[in-house]
Amino acid sequence: MDASRLTAIDVHTHVLASVTEKERSGSGSDALAGTFGTIPELTVPELADYYRERSMAAIVFTVDSVTRTGRGPRVSNEEIAEQATEYADTLIPFASVDPGRGAEAVRIARRLIDEHHVRGFKFHPSDQGFFPNDPAAYPLYEVIAEAGLPALFHSGQTGVGSGQRGGGGIRLKYSNPMHLDDVAVDFPDMPIIIAHPSVPWQDEALAVAGHKPQVYIDLSGWSPTYFPPQLVAQANSLLRKKVLFGSDFPALSPDRWLADFAKLDIKEEVRPLILKENAVRLFGLDGPGKPGEV
Known part of the structure; x- marks a missing residue:
């Protein structure tokens, strides 16, 4: 990937459709409808075309929440990784493995790293139903940390299940970013990205990112119009090298964001850091180096 040609790097996008499906049922985005309305379900090639047109790169992933839902991801990690290799100038594949899978999760993660060359892992504590600092998840983190890859964690309120009866079974408590403080202490060399403005725990997210050198914040899932003032203030100052552009596409388009x-x-002078340069450094797109160096 030639970072010099990019105008921005979107660190948070979802693959909601498989290239092997002839028809798209819409079920992949139903859980988000209460917040975002009807959203398009795009395949990896469609996402690549979309971001290429904008001279951007994007991190792409699915979410594996089989423990809570009883269903695997709509689009497999393997498909995403394999398709992304055809668009390596534009897409960076992350994987998602439900920690509730236990020892199987560790085996899956190793295989995805060794055979499919994924570049990071996405976790959604509320959707997957686990506290990030639960020691049961640590063997999975050990695999990620050993490979020198980043882990991206959903934080705060979520559009998943919003407005549904009982919130669709989603429990917000799992996504308080303060749980990630323990993870950052116990895995000091694993870059951690706290996804989204962490409503209602924005101050906790800022505290963790400000205190732990390998912790970043992505700004996805919310229009910047609604960013809390303390987030804007720290993005402009103390956290200027720790904040990343993310849209949450296709739930929120990068054009709107x-x-x-x-x-x-x-x-x-801070805008290019947020839009591209912090991500270039974090993901080692500027040449050899240790991910997460600040």
């Missing part, structure tokens, strides 16, 4: 970001009170 960037248009609103242009109106945000962000210093001109």
Whole structure:
């Protein structure tokens, strides 16, 4: 990937459709409808075309929440990784493995790293139904840390199940970013990305990112119009090298996000850090180096 040609790197996008499906049922996005309405379900090639048109790169992933839902991911990690290799100029594949799978999760993660060359892992504590600092998840983190890969964790409120009876069974308590403080202590060399403005725990996320050198925050899932003032203030100052552009596409388009970001009170010298340069450094896109160095 030639980072010099990119205008931005979107670190948070979802693959909701498989290239092997002839028809798209819409079920992959039903859980988000209460917050985002009807959203498009795109395959990996469609996502690649979308971001290429914008001279952007994107991290792509699915979510494996089989323990809570009884169903595996709509699109397999293997398909995403294999398809992404055909668009390596634009896409960076992450994997998602439900920690509730136990020893199987460790075996799956090793295989995805060794055979499919995934570049990181996505976790959704509320959807997967686990506390990130549960020691039962640590063997899985050990595999990720050993490979020198980052782990991205959903935080705060979620659109999944919003407005549904009982919130669709989703428990928000799992996604308090303060649980990630323990993970950062116990895995000091594993880069951690706290996904989203962490409503209602924004201050906790800022505290963890400010205190732990390998912890970052992505700004996905919310229009910048609604960013809390303390998030904007720290993005402009203490955390200027720790904040990453993410849209949550296709739930929220990068076009909408960037248009609103242009109106945000962000210093001109900080904008390129958030949009691209922090991600370039984190993912080692500027040449050999240790991921997560600040």
